[in-house]
Structure formats: C-alpha cells, structure tokens
Amino acid sequence: MNAELVFVGTELLLGEILNTNAQYLSQQLSLLGVDVYHQQVVGDNAARLRAVLTQALGRADLVIACGGLGPTDDDITREVAAEVAGRALKLDEGLLRGLEAWFATRGRKMTENNRRQCMVPEGAKVLPNDRGTAPGLIIPAPGGKEIVLLPGPPGELQPMFARHVVPYLTARNGGRPMRLVTRTLRFVGIGESALADGLKDLLAGQTDPTIAPYAKTAEVHLRLATRAADQAEGLARIAPVEAEIRARFGRFLYGTDDEDLAAAVGRLLADRGLTLATAESCTGGLVAKRITDVAGSSAYFRMGFVTYASEAKERFLGVPADLIAAHGVVSEPVALAMAQGALERAGADVAVAITGVAGPGGGTPETPVGTVCFGLAARGGAEDGRGAGALPGGAWTERLWLHGDREGVRERAAVHALAMVRRYLTGQLG
Known part of the structure; x- marks a missing residue:
C-alpha cells in the first residue's frame, strides 16, 4: 500500500x-x-x-x-x-x-x-x-x-x-502485521561521498534491505530498512548487509540507532575505567555539554575548562605566555598545552582541547576563519577488560579548516574533538 x-x-x-x-x-x-x-x-x-x-x-x-x-x-x-x-x-x-x-x-x-x-x-x-x-x-x-x-x-x-x-x-491488510524495521549505522571521520563510493556496489544493487546515506553535521548515517512481521525477522534480514558494511568501514563506525557520539565515547571510557577532562576555547563548553548530556557521565567525566581569553589559558591551564606569543593562541602547541594542563589539573586519564577561530571575524591570512587546532593528552596504561591491551600515554595534535558559519564551525569542532577521543580509545590515533 x-x-x-x-x-x-x-x-x-x-x-x-x-x-x-x-x-x-x-x-x-x-x-x-x-x-x-x-x-x-x-x-x-x-x-x-x-x-x-x-x-x-x-x-x-x-x-x-x-x-x-x-x-x-x-x-x-x-x-x-x-x-x-x-x-x-x-x-x-x-x-x-x-x-x-x-x-x-x-x-x-x-x-x-x-x-x-x-x-x-x-x-x-x-x-x-x-x-x-x-x-x-x-x-x-x-x-x-x-x-x-x-x-x-x-x-x-x-x-x-x-x-x-x-x-x-x-x-x-488482512490483519497481517505490517512493520518497517530499520537499523541506523553512525559514522564519523569519513565523508558521505567517500562512504558512498566505497559502498557503490551495495547501493547500486540494493533491493531488500534498502540502504540510504544521510549527511549530518560532521557525521554520516546509513539507514538500513526492510519490512518484516517483527523486529527480530527484520534485523535478521539486515544483518548480512550490516556485516559487509562493518567489514569495509568498521573503523569509522561509532554507534548504531540512537546512540550518539558522546554516548559512544562515554561507553568506551567506562569500559576501560578511564576519566576525561576537556579544555575549550572557541567551542565555549560545547564538548563538555555533549558529554554531560549523557546520563551517568559523572562516572567518567572529571572536569571541563572554558578558557576563552589568553589570560585564562595561562591562569587556569598553565599555558606559558611565551608559547602563545611564539605560536599564536590558535596553534597546535597551544592546543596541546591546554590539553596537558587540563589533564594535570583535573587528575584525569585523558584530556582533549580545542582552540580556533569560529568567526565571523578574527581571522588572519595565517589563521583564517574556520581554523581549529586540537590537542589530546593521555596518561595511558588502562586495559578495557576484553583483552584489547593497554593504551599508550602520549600527546597528539591536529589542525583543521572547518567550513560553515560560526555555529557550524563550533559544531564540527565539537564533533571532531569527541571523534579524536574515540580514535585514541580504539587505538586509531597515531
């Protein structure tokens, strides 16, 4: 019908x-x-x-x-x-x-x-x-x-x-059950076009279940759908297609159905018994908000720092003034210093930091609007209880140019910071 x-x-x-x-x-x-x-x-x-x-x-x-x-x-x-x-x-x-x-x-x-x-x-x-x-x-x-x-x-x-x-x-319909059964696969760190290109044979030949990609802010979702008498029958029909997609792009797959990225990161932290701290500048606490939107996040989230001004980065995170003078406030060395400061002051196991230019003003030829730098610092050493081995301690930085208006840049930066933590927790950050 x-x-x-x-x-x-x-x-x-x-x-x-x-x-x-x-x-x-x-x-x-x-x-x-x-x-x-x-x-x-x-x-x-x-x-x-x-x-x-x-x-x-x-x-x-x-x-x-x-x-x-x-x-x-x-x-x-x-x-x-x-x-x-x-x-x-x-x-x-x-x-x-x-x-x-x-x-x-x-x-x-x-x-x-x-x-x-x-x-x-x-x-x-x-x-x-x-x-x-x-x-x-x-x-x-x-x-x-x-x-x-x-x-x-x-x-x-x-x-x-x-x-x-x-x-x-x-x-x-003759009293027969009619039900649309769906399964949503959530990806981060890969664009819609790249994901679709890697699945073009599945997309071209799809019949049942159907596969539909949806671009989200800094994420891509795949919706698998079929009709069945009940949920179990539908998921059984979806399972082989899902398994093939996981085999190809599992490293980018962070969750399914209603689990968002913050919840997925929280689950990984809880599995390993690790705690997290954040240090944010241009995102103004957006990462900390997303983490604490998840019920039970007090088990793994220690503290969030919003250090918008340079003076705040120096005072509350211990970022050296001469480091800011030498590299600029929007730089990878400053992002890393922010993460290391948050790690020590919060007593956390992992810390992620963001500093950038969200716009619409404030950009320069060297750091145009949309430039965002990320830092991650970790103590390492924790195992997840499933035989995955201990995580290494260390420090990592990344620099991106993110498109969009002010809110778009902030949203994409928050997603990337969470994705960076996820990559560390799954052994993909290196």
Missing part, C-alpha cells in the same frame, strides 16, 4: 504554523509498512484542493487529507473530498445528536454552521473525535481507493489516527 498526504490550510502556506502533522503521519505510516511517495500542501481553495485530491488519487492507494473539517465557510475539505470520490453528502442524525450533547454539556449553544460537521458522504466510515467537534472520515473512492479525512489540530489528529486509523489499516 502507498499513501499520499495532503495538508489543507492557507496558514500552512504562509508559514504561520509548523506542519508537525507531516512528520507524525510519515513516521506512523512507515511503521505500518505504508509507503509515502508524495506530500502536498494546499490552501483553502476549492478548485486547487479538487485538483490536488484528484492527482493524489491517481497515483496513490490511500489519500490522507488533514485540516479543513471545521464549521466555517473556508472549511471545504469534506465537501471537496466527497465530490472527488463521487459521493453525495447526507446529514448524519446520530452525529448531530452527539454534537448537540457536546455543546450542551459545556453550557454552550451550537450554532447552525456546526451542522456542516455532521454531513457524511454516502458509504463513508465515521471516525470519532474524542478531543474536538470535527469527526474524521474514511471515504471510498473509485478503483478501490480511499480518502481519509483527519482534523488539523495535532491534539485531535494524533489520537484519532492511533485509535481508529491504525486498526483500520491493519484490518485492511
């Missing part, structure tokens, strides 16, 4: 409200195994809505239209959908009595225009609205297709979809 989503409302076209219904319905339909190939937004105009619904019925098994079911003259979805489906509208006396009771229990008088909400296309299934006055509808359309009408407010749409549409779609 494939579906098309139609969202009705001039306010959506004007950007006056955020269309959260699109995200919700797409996610829920994917879990049901229903493909969504198109989404459309149309204003409160009968001719344009008629054209949109006609087009949608021409290319989808199921059309779900949201909004425009209210009592006012610009609420036209019910009437236009009935016309497109070739169904006459008739007053549903049961709905009318229920709506009158709804107003009466609230001490309000029902106006005449509310009767429009009780008009039902012939042969349509009524979907009760437990949160409002506009019922939903499932309208049969030519060719065995259907139009589902849902109210626009998310507080009404979501419970109606969950309680009434989901069971209906499951029953329509």
Whole structure:
C-alpha cells in the first residue's frame, strides 16, 4: 500500500504554523509498512484542493487529507473530498445528536454552521473525535481507493489516527502485521561521498534491505530498512548487509540507532575505567555539554575548562605566555598545552582541547576563519577488560579548516574533538 498526504490550510502556506502533522503521519505510516511517495500542501481553495485530491488519487492507494473539517465557510475539505470520490453528502442524525450533547454539556449553544460537521458522504466510515467537534472520515473512492479525512489540530489528529486509523489499516491488510524495521549505522571521520563510493556496489544493487546515506553535521548515517512481521525477522534480514558494511568501514563506525557520539565515547571510557577532562576555547563548553548530556557521565567525566581569553589559558591551564606569543593562541602547541594542563589539573586519564577561530571575524591570512587546532593528552596504561591491551600515554595534535558559519564551525569542532577521543580509545590515533 502507498499513501499520499495532503495538508489543507492557507496558514500552512504562509508559514504561520509548523506542519508537525507531516512528520507524525510519515513516521506512523512507515511503521505500518505504508509507503509515502508524495506530500502536498494546499490552501483553502476549492478548485486547487479538487485538483490536488484528484492527482493524489491517481497515483496513490490511500489519500490522507488533514485540516479543513471545521464549521466555517473556508472549511471545504469534506465537501471537496466527497465530490472527488463521487459521493453525495447526507446529514448524519446520530452525529448531530452527539454534537448537540457536546455543546450542551459545556453550557454552550451550537450554532447552525456546526451542522456542516455532521454531513457524511454516502458509504463513508465515521471516525470519532474524542478531543474536538470535527469527526474524521474514511471515504471510498473509485478503483478501490480511499480518502481519509483527519482534523488539523495535532491534539485531535494524533489520537484519532492511533485509535481508529491504525486498526483500520491493519484490518485492511488482512490483519497481517505490517512493520518497517530499520537499523541506523553512525559514522564519523569519513565523508558521505567517500562512504558512498566505497559502498557503490551495495547501493547500486540494493533491493531488500534498502540502504540510504544521510549527511549530518560532521557525521554520516546509513539507514538500513526492510519490512518484516517483527523486529527480530527484520534485523535478521539486515544483518548480512550490516556485516559487509562493518567489514569495509568498521573503523569509522561509532554507534548504531540512537546512540550518539558522546554516548559512544562515554561507553568506551567506562569500559576501560578511564576519566576525561576537556579544555575549550572557541567551542565555549560545547564538548563538555555533549558529554554531560549523557546520563551517568559523572562516572567518567572529571572536569571541563572554558578558557576563552589568553589570560585564562595561562591562569587556569598553565599555558606559558611565551608559547602563545611564539605560536599564536590558535596553534597546535597551544592546543596541546591546554590539553596537558587540563589533564594535570583535573587528575584525569585523558584530556582533549580545542582552540580556533569560529568567526565571523578574527581571522588572519595565517589563521583564517574556520581554523581549529586540537590537542589530546593521555596518561595511558588502562586495559578495557576484553583483552584489547593497554593504551599508550602520549600527546597528539591536529589542525583543521572547518567550513560553515560560526555555529557550524563550533559544531564540527565539537564533533571532531569527541571523534579524536574515540580514535585514541580504539587505538586509531597515531
């Protein structure tokens, strides 16, 4: 089954409200195994809505239209959908009595225009609205297709979809379970084009499961997906493809599904019984924030230093003033001195440091905006309990030019710092 989503409302076209219904319905339909190939937004105009619904019925098994079911003259979805489906509208006396009771229990008088909400296309299934006055509808359309009408407010749409549409779609499929099973592989330290090039044979020949790359800020995610009766069956189908991808690019793979990079680094630190400290300049504590966003990070995170000014680097991290004068504050020697200072002052096992020019000003020909230097210092000697051997102590530096605006540079710098710690913990930093 494939579906098309139609969202009705001039306010959506004007950007006056955020269309959260699109995200919700797409996610829920994917879990049901229903493909969504198109989404459309149309204003409160009968001719344009008629054209949109006609087009949608021409290319989808199921059309779900949201909004425009209210009592006012610009609420036209019910009437236009009935016309497109070739169904006459008739007053549903049961709905009318229920709506009158709804107003009466609230001490309000029902106006005449509310009767429009009780008009039902012939042969349509009524979907009760437990949160409002506009019922939903499932309208049969030519060719065995259907139009589902849902109210626009998310507080009404979501419970109606969950309680009434989901069971209906499951029953329509003969009661067979429909489920989209996915597995997300998360990579850092490799670009989308390089990853895709190394997997081009898998991408070109993919059938089931499918493979879709997604570029994130300084990361790349691969989404593997298949349809199955349950999670176990789906993951079993995905497993051989995942194993092949791991064999090719496992050194860049830091986590799966919802585990972000900070959590993955924390897991590695905890496995080895190591502690971490940070020293940040241009990122202003962003690395420390990401680490401490993870529950339980107090077990391995000792301390974070935000030393924005040169004087702060000298005072709190012990960076020599003559080192800054000789190399500049944005330099690999200063980044390393920051890391070594954080390591000693925090009593940590590993420390990572960042100093750079995030912009938009402050750049020079030698250190243009986007220049970021990283330092990592480690005591070494800890084993992870799985026979991986002891890590070496030592010091490492890196210098990068990161693209983007100020926030982009800061975000990419934070990701690279975490990735640098990960590379050290997995024996890849050298």
